[in-house]
Amino acid sequence: MAPYELRWGILATGWIAEQFVTDLRADPSARGQADIKHTVVAAASSRSADQATKFLKEQSWSNAKAYGSYAELVADKDVDVIYVATPHSHHYQNVRLCLEANKHVLCEKAFTVNAAQTEKLASIAKDKGLFLMEAVWTRYFPMSVQIRELIQKGELGSVFRTMADLSLGEDVESKFGTEHRMVKMDLAGGALLDLGIYSLTWVFQTLYHTLPAAERKAPAVSAQMHKYTKTGADEHTSILLSFPQGPSGAAYAQGIATTNLRVSSEPAKQGTSGPAIRIQGTKGEIQVDHPAYRPSRWRFIRADGSKDEYENEMAEGVRGFAYEADEVARCIRDGKKESEVLSLEESIVIMKVMDQAREQNGLKYPDKLETLDYPIEHW
Numbered sequence: 001m002a003p004y005e006l007r008w009g010i011l012a013t014g015w016i017a018e019q020f021v022t023d024l025r026a027d028p029s030a031r032g033q034a035d036i037k038h039t040v041v042a043a044a045s046s047r048s049a050d051q052a053t054k055f056l057k058e059q060s061w062s063n064a065k066a067y068g069s070y071a072e073l074v075a076d077k078d079v080d081v082i083y084v085a086t087p088h089s090h091h092y093q094n095v096r097l098c099l100e101a102n103k104h105v106l107c108e109k110a111f112t113v114n115a116a117q118t119e120k121l122a123s124i125a126k127d128k129g130l131f132l133m134e135a136v137w138t139r140y141f142p143m144s145v146q147i148r149e150l151i152q153k154g155e156l157g158s159v160f161r162t163m164a165d166l167s168l169g170e171d172v173e174s175k176f177g178t179e180h181r182m183v184k185m186d187l188a189g190g191a192l193l194d195l196g197i198y199s200l201t202w203v204f205q206t207l208y209h210t211l212p213a214a215e216r217k218a219p220a221v222s223a224q225m226h227k228y229t230k231t232g233a234d235e236h237t238s239i240l241l242s243f244p245q246g247p248s249g250a251a252y253a254q255g256i257a258t259t260n261l262r263v264s265s266e267p268a269k270q271g272t273s274g275p276a277i278r279i280q281g282t283k284g285e286i287q288v289d290h291p292a293y294r295p296s297r298w299r300f301i302r303a304d305g306s307k308d309e310y311e312n313e314m315a316e317g318v319r320g321f322a323y324e325a326d327e328v329a330r331c332i333r334d335g336k337k338e339s340e341v342l343s344l345e346e347s348i349v350i351m352k353v354m355d356q357a358r359e360q361n362g363l364k365y366p367d368k369l370e371t372l373d374y375p376i377e378h379w
């Protein structure tokens with residue numbers, strides 16, 4: 001049987017869009033997915049059609065159509081699904097544009113600026129019978145699947161704690177100044193929404209997602225932030241999450257999710273710093289090395305001292321985005337409206353954690369970013 005072909009439209013042509021469409025070129029059968037196929041049929045740049053043409057040519061998708069506005073892309077009848085690759089400040093407006101035009105959507109992380117926006121998008125997708133998913137690529141890596149399975153099989157015993165850090169170690173003033181999207185309030189900058197989402201991903205995929213769906217409960221949240229004096233965005237955030245129940249019979253579980261722009265989870269970048277993530281159970285622990293978004297390696301250490309070491313191996317020609325793209329293709333082919341690996345419900349619970357962390361520390365983005373109003377003027 002011919003593989004199911006998913007036809008992608010790419011909304012925005014920045015850094016992550018380049019990474020994503022490169023992965024779509026790799027042959028899915030080389031990673032055991034011979035039943036699906038990805039094609040980029042169009043891309044749009046808000047700058048100009050020429051920019052979209054340049055992007056497609058550089059990424060070897062020259063046959064795809066190039067548009068100079070997002071509105072033209074969402075009107076393209078040949079596009080099945082749109083990958084939204086704008087800064088997260090714009091996700092709510094951009095995803096709504098796609099959904100209102102009856103397109104399925106894969107949206108980059110962080111899903112939106114706040115949970116209310118994600119809830120609104122989820123409700124529109126549901127009403128219209130459209131597929132919608134947050135592009136947290138890490139969740140779909142083979143190593144993430146393997147780690148979740150080890151926890152679910154009880155190999156770690158009762159899992160009481162996960163500590164997860166994603167910290168960059170940058171000279172914030174010289175690297176980001178005041179205009180870079182990492183620190184600019186108008187682009188929903190800050191460590192939490194950009195990097196902390198990965199620390200939270202590890203807490204959630206180990207302590208929350210591993211429970212049967214009916215038993216998953218939102219955690220209590222306590223957070224501290226330190227803000228970058230030049231813009232007011234958070235440069236250091238630490239969140240303590242307390243879950244009423246943990247995997248494999250744990251009577252509770254705590255997650256510690258941290259992120260910092262100035263210090264690094266792996267300063268020497270030589271694998272000498274120890275794990276960035278520790279998932280701790282009564283029979284052993286899993287350690288995952290930096291960076292949390294695409295870990296280099298991991299190990300399972302049992303209480304008896306025995307240890308298995310693993311590399312985070314990717315299929316040939318794949319940086320890692322192909323796995324989430326495969327999930328989107330399979331879901332859409334099978335008529336699913338969301339992914340079981342990262343459901344809309346779980347994305348919303350995580351967004352609520354980030355809302356609480358911001359609220360406890362007085363971090364509010366400009367009203368035009370936090371609003372549910374649509375459409376509003378782009379900025």
Ligand SMILES: NC(=O)c1ccc[n+]([C@@H]2O[C@H](COP(=O)([O-])OP(=O)(O)OC[C@H]3O[C@@H](n4cnc5c(N)ncnc54)[C@H](OP(=O)(O)O)[C@@H]3O)[C@@H](O)[C@H]2O)c1
Pocket residue numbers: 011012013014015016017044045046047051085086087088089090108109110135137181187193194293379
């Ligand atoms: N999954 C991951 O590993 C990963 C890694 C990095 C970033 N991300 C996420 O991907 C998103 C984009 O990040 P990026 O690093 O690709 O950013 P980027 O290089 O700045 O690209 C963002 C693109 O969005 C479009 N855009 C539209 N309005 C804009 C505005 N007002 N300001 C800036 N850009 C605007 C532009 O494309 P056009 O001009 O072509 O419209 C721009 O090139 C963010 O949500 C980020 O959190 C994910």
